[in-house]
Amino acid sequence: xxxxxxxxxxxxxxxxxxxxxxxxxxxxxxxxxxxxxxxxxxxxxxxxxxxxxxxxxxxxxxxxxxxxxxxxxxxxxxxxxxxxxxxxxxxxxxxxxxxxxxxxxxxxxxxxxxxxxxxxxxxxxxxxxxxxxxxxxxxxxxxxxxxxxxxxxxxxxxxxxxxxxxxxxxxxxxxxxxxxxxxxxxxxxxxxxxxxxxxxxxxxxxxxxxxxxxxxxxxxxxxxxxxxxxxxxxxxxxxxxxxxxxxxxxxxxxxxxxxxxxxxxxxxxxxxxxxxxxxxxxxxxxxxxxxxxxxxxxxxxxxxxxxxxxxxxxxxxxxxxxxx
Amino acid sequence: xxxxxxxxxxxxxxxxxxxxxxxxxxxxxxxxxxxxxxxxxxxxxxxxxxxxxxxxxxxxxxxxxxxxxxxxxxxxxxxxxxxxxxxxxxxxxxxxxxxxxxxxxxxxxxxxxxxxxxxxxxxxxxxxxxxxxxxxxxxxxxxxxxxxxxxxxxxxxxxxxxxxxxxxxxxxxxxxxxxxxxxxxxxxxxxxxxxxxxxxxxxxxxxxxxxxxxxxxxxxxxxxxxxxxxxxxxxxxxxxxxxxxxxxxxxxxxxxxxxxxxxxxxxxxxxxxxxxxxxxxxxxxxxxxxxxxxxxxxxxxxxxxxxxxxxxxxxxxxxxxxxxxxxxxxx
Numbered sequence: 274x275x276x277x278x279x280x281x282x283x284x285x286x287x288x289x290x291x292x293x294x295x296x297x298x299x300x301x302x303x304x305x306x307x308x309x310x311x312x313x314x315x316x317x318x319x320x321x322x323x324x325x326x327x328x329x330x331x332x333x334x335x336x337x338x339x340x341x342x343x344x345x346x347x348x349x350x351x352x353x354x355x356x357x358x359x360x361x362x363x364x365x366x367x368x369x370x371x372x373x374x375x376x377x378x379x380x381x382x383x384x385x386x387x388x389x390x391x392x393x394x395x396x397x398x399x400x401x402x403x404x405x406x407x408x409x410x411x412x413x414x415x416x417x418x419x420x421x422x423x424x425x426x427x428x429x430x431x432x433x434x435x436x437x438x439x440x441x442x443x444x445x446x447x448x449x450x451x452x453x454x455x456x457x458x459x460x461x462x463x464x465x466x467x468x469x470x471x472x473x474x475x476x477x478x479x480x481x482x483x484x485x486x487x488x489x490x491x492x493x494x495x496x497x498x499x500x501x502x503x504x505x506x507x508x509x510x511x512x513x514x515x516x517x518x519x520x521x522x523x524x525x526x527x528x529x530x531x532x533x534x535x536x537x538x539x540x541x542x543x544x545x546x547x548x549x550x551x552x553x554x555x556x557x558x559x560x561x562x563x564x565x566x567x568x569x570x571x572x573x574x575x576x577x578x579x580x581x582x583x584x585x586x587x588x589x590x591x592x593x594x595x596x597x
Numbered sequence: 598x599x600x601x602x603x604x605x606x607x608x609x610x611x612x613x614x615x616x617x618x619x620x621x622x623x624x625x626x627x628x629x630x631x632x633x634x635x636x637x638x639x640x641x642x643x644x645x646x647x648x649x650x651x652x653x654x655x656x657x658x659x660x661x662x663x664x665x666x667x668x669x670x671x672x673x674x675x676x677x678x679x680x681x682x683x684x685x686x687x688x689x690x691x692x693x694x695x696x697x698x699x700x701x702x703x704x705x706x707x708x709x710x711x712x713x714x715x716x717x718x719x720x721x722x723x724x725x726x727x728x729x730x731x732x733x734x735x736x737x738x739x740x741x742x743x744x745x746x747x748x749x750x751x752x753x754x755x756x757x758x759x760x761x762x763x764x765x766x767x768x769x770x771x772x773x774x775x776x777x778x779x780x781x782x783x784x785x786x787x788x789x790x791x792x793x794x795x796x797x798x799x800x801x802x803x804x805x806x807x808x809x810x811x812x813x814x815x816x817x818x819x820x821x822x823x824x825x826x827x828x829x830x831x832x833x834x835x836x837x838x839x840x841x842x843x844x845x846x847x848x849x850x851x852x853x854x855x856x857x858x859x860x861x862x863x864x865x866x867x868x869x870x871x872x873x874x875x876x877x878x879x880x881x882x883x884x885x886x887x888x889x890x891x892x893x894x895x896x897x898x899x900x901x902x903x904x905x906x907x908x909x910x911x912x913x914x915x916x917x918x919x920x921x922x923x924x925x926x927x928x
Contacts, residue, residue, distance in 0.1 A: 373708030406671020595767035
């Protein structure tokens with residue numbers, strides 16, 4: 274048993290599950306990276322390596338009925354919300370087994386409304402207004418659901434951030450914004466993108482709380498997200514949580530990043546959340562079993578995705594309209 | 598609709614009645630937009646609705662088109678049926694990403710996992726000195742992006758029946774209400790379930806000599822031109838497609854097969870307007886029935902001037918329609 278103090282809302286079983294998710298997401302990210310290196314696929318795969326801890330921890334603070342809009346870096350959110358690796362890899366590889374039935378290959382639009390995975394727009398920052406909209410629906414229906422919108426520091430520059438922020442604050446919508454500030458908007462460093470060091474400062478303009486946490490510390494992220502979700506559910510309105518993290522890889526997998534001079538060994542993740550969580554589990558050998566299980570689950574799911582069929586060409590005309 | 602009780606309603610009141618009926622029928626239906634609640638809309642269309650349905654279901658927004666449309670998209674994904682108003686159709690451009698990407702493509706991009714039952718009410722066309730950014734007719738933009746339905750009612754009855762269909766439709770609908778028609782009265786059938794289906798053109802005047810396909814404000818002007826020409830012995834058949842997506846080409850083609858001539862009239866800029874598409878389809882599909890080329894009338898290739906007299910020079914008037922029909926008939 275761990276002797277660490279866990280934040281409100283997270284018990285030891287929750288911690289074990291969080292660790293399992295994080296190591297599974299890490300293994301999935303690494304498997305995708307290997308695939309990119311082996312077959313050259315991936316101009317549109319935006320790796321989330323190093324950000325798995327914050328993604329899974331923020332999702333752990335949500336209830337199953339809650340909804341999320343994810344950012345484009347990684348698959349951690351969707352996996353943590355309950356989507357299977359078969360669906361996610363199926364989407365990434367453009368197979369009929371994906372959640373988009375073969376339409377989401379390469380750049381991704383994972384979705385499962387039942388699980389509250391609400392999809393993603395191809396235009397950065399478009400999720401702000403859609404997420405405010407699902408929160409309006411919850412307020413109208415009184416369904417008690419909270420919407421969490423994940424986004425990067427780059428996307429925070431969009432006008433949609435302001436338009437959604439203003440309206441959501443005025444209407445006290447059940448909404449949480451989680452900014453994954455990794456310091457880079459493609460090739461532009463945060464210092465050139467923001468006049469303030471913290472994106473969370475912008476919360477003050479809307480009269481809502483802005484919280485900064487270490488994004489490499491899953492327990493800190495969980496604690497902040499848990500409080501924000503509770504506040505949203507209680508009708509007190511949105512919160513902006515900013516998790517400081519790092520972009521280990523390029524903007525997309527294969528980006529050689531000539532614009533960066535802070536590159537280190539890509540296999541070393543500074544302030545890595547995985548060993549941090551592992552240390553909390555204690556020394557009962559469970560972590561080894563979880564690691565091994567995660568690797569096996571990922572390999573098997575990836576092989577199944579590779580073996581699955583590509584969609585029939587008729588798919589291009591499907592789903593334009595509700596009746597076809 | 599024979600046998601139904603009819604009431605004389607203005608186009609604006611007909612829209613208001615459709616909104617009220619649909620909100621009473623289904624509590625998932627709700628509205629938002631700038632000034633739609635307390636004020637009742639800049640054109641008075643939503644008057645009384647906040648009083649009946651409350652400020653949660655009839656919401657006054659900030660000046661915030663990306664949220665109005667994008668928020669409606671999100672609310673639709675989450676199981677409600679939003680009807681939102683942009684004060685002027687021109688603001689489609691201020692919410693361009695939300696209209697043309699999110700409403701139009703969200704279902705498709707996600708493999709059909711979501712529904713997008715959003716109705717976007719768009720006051721369109723000339724209103725009398727509203728200027729270049731408040732007077733445009735932008736329906737062709739909706740036609741050019743797959744995933745959007747495009748509706749242009751020309752009468753109070755169609756405004757009510759088409760809006761009710763739009764609200765019940767599971768796809769996003771751009772509903773272009775003509776500002777110049779809001780005060781025009783007409784017979785509107787009573788009944789909560791009197792719907793006008795999409796994709797069914799109306800032959801608003803039968804005639805043997807020439808087919809005129811007109812939309813929006815131009816339907817009335819085409820009818821006036823038809824009356825004038827009837828005195829000269831020329832019988833125009835006037836067809837209002839009512840919805841451009843889906844587009845009822847069958848009714849138009851059947852008419853052209855009989856008349857051998859077609860003139861398409863709209864208030865939007867002629868270049869690359871909806872008329873170009875309709876004319877092209879007539880040429881492709883009814884070429885051997887044609888005795889003359891298909892002609893188009895539309896606005897001049899210029900922004901709309903602000904001056905109320907100058908602006909009228911930009912769009913087709915009754916004389917221009919009659920003149921074009923007369924010339925085309927003589928070819």
